[in-house]
Amino acid sequence: MTLTVNGKAMQVPAGTTLHQLMIMMSVSANGRGSAAAVDGVVAPRSRWENLELRAGQHVEILTATQGG
Amino acid sequence: MADDAFTIAGEELGSRLILGTGGAPSLAVMEAAIRASGTDMCTVSMRRVDTTTPGSTLDMLARCGVRVLPNTAGCRTSHEAVLTAELAREALGTNWVKLEVIADEQTLLPDPIELLDAAERLVAEGFTVLPYTNDDPVLARRLQQVGCAAVMPLGAPIGTGLGIRNAHNIELIVAEAEVPVVLDAGIGTASDAALAMELGCDAVLLASAVTRAQDPALMAAAMAAGVTAGRFAARAGRIPRRHHARASSPVHGTAVF
Numbered sequence A: 001m002t003l004t005v006n007g008k009a010m011q012v013p014a015g016t017t018l019h020q021l022m023i024m025m026s027v028s029a030n031g032r033g034s035a036a037a038v039d040g041v042v043a044p045r046s047r048w049e050n051l052e053l054r055a056g057q058h059v060e061i062l063t064a065t066q067g068g
Numbered sequence B: 001m002a003d004d005a006f007t008i009a010g011e012e013l014g015s016r017l018i019l020g021t022g023g024a025p026s027l028a029v030m031e032a033a034i035r036a037s038g039t040d041m042c043t044v045s046m047r048r049v050d051t052t053t054p055g056s057t058l059d060m061l062a063r064c065g066v067r068v069l070p071n072t073a074g075c076r077t078s079h080e081a082v083l084t085a086e087l088a089r090e091a092l093g094t095n096w097v098k099l100e101v102i103a104d105e106q107t108l109l110p111d112p113i114e115l116l117d118a119a120e121r122l123v124a125e126g127f128t129v130l131p132y133t134n135d136d137p138v139l140a141r142r143l144q145q146v147g148c149a150a151v152m153p154l155g156a157p158i159g160t161g162l163g164i165r166n167a168h169n170i171e172l173i174v175a176e177a178e179v180p181v182v183l184d185a186g187i188g189t190a191s192d193a194a195l196a197m198e199l200g201c202d203a204v205l206l207a208s209a210v211t212r213a214q215d216p217a218l219m220a221a222a223m224a225a226g227v228t229a230g231r232f233a234a235r236a237g238r239i240p241r242r243h244h245a246r247a248s249s250p251v252h253g254t255a256v257f
Helices: A018-024 B027-037 B057-064 B078-092 B112-124 B137-145 B167-176 B190-198 B216-236
Strands: A002-005 A008-011 A034-038 A041-043 A058-066 B006-008 B011-013 B017-020 B041-048 B067-071 B096-099 B128-133 B182-184 B203-206
Touching: A018 A034, A018 A058, A034 B078, A041 B078, A058 B057, A058 B078, B017 B027, B017 B216, B027 B057, B027 B216, B041 B057, B041 B078, B067 B078, B078 B096, B078 B112, B096 B112, B112 B128, B112 B137, B128 B137, B137 B167, B190 B203, B190 B216, B203 B216
Parallel strands: A002 A058, B017 B041, B017 B203, B041 B067, B067 B096, B096 B128, B182 B203
Antiparallel strands: A002 A008, A034 A041, A034 A058, A058 B041, B006 B011
């Protein structure tokens, strides 16, 4: 299925969870410093493992970086 | 000179200089500047993950032992800022946020309508909100009324290094503030930081003036000294300005030749 991840189309297997997607995006296993929103809603870390993504969803994955 | 604790929302910070981490050419340069500044809190931005970026900002900040203050830089609407703050809380485990809602890329000035709305919503969600705001005493008052833990008026637009363009307004904000006032943005050099403190601000937040200086670590040390000097001067109570000279040597007992 196709997701939009950080603004780009991305092919992932059907049933991919947010946790699996985070690992694909090289976010560390514990997710420290990173967070995700699915279709504009924050997905708490406690839900990553069980949150199955659906085709067409927009996922934003952010991390802390140098800034103002 | 001791016993001058600086607290925000009941939490004591070990320095009145807060450092932004944007604009440094490398993490190593940033780390050296942080150490030279003696700061206790640094801001970070929330951005899309980029696996090509080397090193971890958070690991570097952890090594320095400083508190991390996420910002909502780049947000243009209340909605964006609230969502970014929520993501930052999730990512970093802190409910503190430097709230920035800017109006346009040209001025990077805060949008007061969106800012106030975001502040109110974030306070309701339990955030400790530190808003980057205009040098507008009325807006500062409104931000306090909705429950912000500090107000952070600009001295001049972000990255300009123009110093404090409206010192009178900063004094007005300080005069009626019931929460800490942090001069945020516009600082160019150490005397600007000292002036902010002399005007009665509780702290200074700056980034570009250090990170884009030719020698960031040396400028960081200069800023720390400027903040300390300004704070001491503010507490010491300056002499009033006079139109005419006033001798400091005794006027009685002068010889007559």
